[in-house]
Amino acid sequence: MITALWIMVALAALLGLILGYASIRFRVEGNPLAEKIDAVLPQTQCGQCGYPGCKPYAEAIAKGEADINLCPPGGEEGIHKLAELLGVEFKPFGENAQPKPKAVAFIDEETCIGCTLCIQACPVDAIVGAAKQMHTIIASECTGCELCVPPCPVDCISMLPLEEKLTNWKWRYPVTPLKLSK
Amino acid sequence: MALSGDSFKAIEMRTLHHFHGGIHPPTHKSQSTGTGIATLPLPEKLVVPLHQHVGNCAVPEVRVGEHVLKGQRIGRPEGRQSSAVHAPTSGTVAAIDMQTVAHASGMPDLCVTLIPDGKDEWIAHAGVDYRNTSHTDLRHMLRDAGVVGLGGAVFPSDIKSYSRHHKITTLVINGAECEPYITCDDMLMRERPRDILRGAEVLRELLYADEVLIGIEDNKPEAIAAMRKALEQDGHQHMEVIAVPTLYPGGGAKQLILVLTGVEVAAGVRSTEKGVQCFNVATAWSVWRAIAHGEPLLSRIVTVTGNVEHAQNFEVLLGTPVQELVAYAGNKPDTGRYIMGGPMMGVDLPNSSVGVTKATNCIIAASPALFPPPQPALPCIRCTxxxxxxxxxxxxxxxxxxxxxxxxxxxxxxxxxxxxxxxxxxxxxxxxxxxxxxxxxxxxxxxxxxxxxxxxxxxxxxxxxxxxxxxxxxxxxxxxxxxxxxxxxxxxxxxxxxxxxxxxxxxxxxxxxxxxxxxxxxxxxxxxxxxSPRNTELLTPEQRSEVEAIEARRAKIHKIASDAGADDEPPKRN
Incomplete structure (x- = not known):
């Protein structure tokens, strides 16, 4: 009887040690769920969700602090993806968070005074310029977050919606006529 | 035809492979093979798109109003994957702007509008002997000549004719032309087989390929005979013309490679990784013209067929409006739309004024009688x-x-x-x-x-x-x-x-x-x-008196200010 007890205790201690070691040795860096959520988010870094970037929002969702319908740039599809990932119900956008067509910022170079305020605001370093020099947007890097628009003292930044061109044209969903019943 | 012992053995030894499935649609090819390749008179204007190839759009090199010569480069290739565009004839650049192009989207793209002057005057050009020219130079020539795949994919040929990491054993020249109605490659092989084979030889040289297999569907006996004759005539080594069974889509690059070599190429894998490269016959022909004659790609053979009086193949300058082309072939009044390519894979043109591009192998004038509108779709019954x-x-x-x-x-x-x-x-x-x-x-x-x-x-x-x-x-x-x-x-x-x-x-x-x-x-x-204050030196007496007056005024104001300061009121500044 006592031998059996000792064996069980020794086994428990050994397994505990192994588990303890494994939890240190194979520790997962960061929050894997937050990273998965971050991968779904559109990475505009616009802060429309109320968090300072996509990663903080992903972390907040992972902790259960934030709703999944706060990201307008992700569109309804983004909410669907998040709902699927988290196993929760789809939730439509609130009234003040409606998705807008994709756009990129454009600086009117005639008006720009070179104050660098927009450069400091841009979360992805998509604005080139220096103090008292004209600034310009690298359109291919711009996420359309609009964070550069309010700081501009001369209102020279406008958001241009992305136009469909030959290079980004897509085949439309086939619309086939239905057969009329006689 | 008498075959020498060696070539007979080679043909005997080759076993062809099969691809899965395939169909036998009516070919409708004989309509356009009755007469040879005709040349179109110079059109009123040419609308040459600057993006006729896979990759980056060419950058315009001419200005509006500039006079250009035939073969002069008007679009410079931009970046690694791009190709040049040339003036198809001599004339004046009338506009460089966005115009509707021959594309399924019907969207505009950058085009150069050229008004021909009727002289068709060539720019100075000369070819090289490919045996004495470095491969790099040859590829540069192809890129500068705007040579792209003319089978329809329009991929720049200079990139395709280079394989550093993989040994190319077989170069496949695609003359299968499996799609109904299209006969442009057939006629090219009948009329210009020698230059096609010479082009294939250049490509073989560039790729260090061991053998060249020219696959032609067996419903083109004239083309097969012409190519075989040219092959014997010029004594090309390691080259073989092979008749492949007529079966749609046997002219697809992957299908033809499978039939000829037994090599299967999956999506995302280049055929070069399997040791095979494939070019269209018209591409091989253009390669020879570019290398041996210094002629850039200015025109291509286009089959005009369908609802026209004289279905025929034309050598058409790039940029020729489709309506002029079909009008010349005798367009019938009930033509409703125009298909670029064949009836299986082709796309409807947005309108008939778009220009012919390097990808235009066929124009089918479609009437409701010839191509009835598609029947309404029914649910899938999973018949497989x-x-x-x-x-x-x-x-x-x-x-x-x-x-x-x-x-x-x-x-x-x-x-x-x-x-x-x-x-x-x-x-x-x-x-x-x-x-x-x-x-x-x-x-x-x-x-x-x-x-x-x-x-x-x-x-x-x-x-x-x-x-x-x-x-x-x-x-x-x-x-x-x-x-x-x-x-x-x-x-x-x-x-x-x-x-x-x-x-x-x-x-x-x-x-x-x-x-x-x-x-x-x-x-x-x-x-x-x-x-001491510097600016009070060297003053004229008038200035000095003025300064003194100001000083006096200032002292007075100071006095008033200090008096007012006693009443706790801030001095007023003026």
């Missing part, structure tokens, strides 16, 4: 006829289901990108479902999503780097500040140790500091006394 005919061994009915329900991940899992859009499935579908349209839709949606994903990843990376940089700058600033403070402290300590030599060595640190401050104050006072 599409599976039976799919040359890529896919499950078209499943792909249709996934594309229809926007289940793109699943569609990709079922190898959607292996689909070559040949249309065999839609051809046999008893429910008349436009299957290819669904696949094209799903493919373009997936490509856009992939692009967005890449853009998001890039944005994440840039954002994270920015945060890292801001953090680093903060740290560096703090470090600099700390260093400055350290330096100042050190300097102070040094001063403290030096000072006692001048003053009482018994005085403590506070005293020495006080002494130093006093000394500095005294120095400053001295300097202030020594300095």
């Amino acid at each position: 006829r599409c599976t039976d005919v799919c040359p890529a061994e896919l499950q078209p009915q499943d792909l249709y289901w996934f594309a229809k329900s926007n289940n793109f991940g699943k569609a990709q899992e079922f190898s959607l990108f292996d689909c070559i859009e040949c249309g065999a499935c839609a051809y046999v579908c008893p429910s008349h479902i436009p299957l290819v349209h669904y696949y094209r839709y799903a493919k373009s949606e997936i490509l856009v999503r992939d692009h967005d994903k890449r853009a998001a990843d890039l944005a994440r990376e840039r954002h994270e780097f920015r945060q890292f940089r801001i953090e680093r700058e903060k740290q560096e600033k703090a470090e600099r500040l700390a260093q400055k403070e350290r330096a100042a402290a050190e300097a102070k300590a040094k001063a403290v140790t030096e000072l006692p030599t001048q003053v009482d060595p018994a005085a403590d640190a506070d005293d020495t500091q006080q002494l130093r401050i006093d000394a500095a104050l005294a120095r400053a006072k001295e300097q202030a006394a020594a300095a």
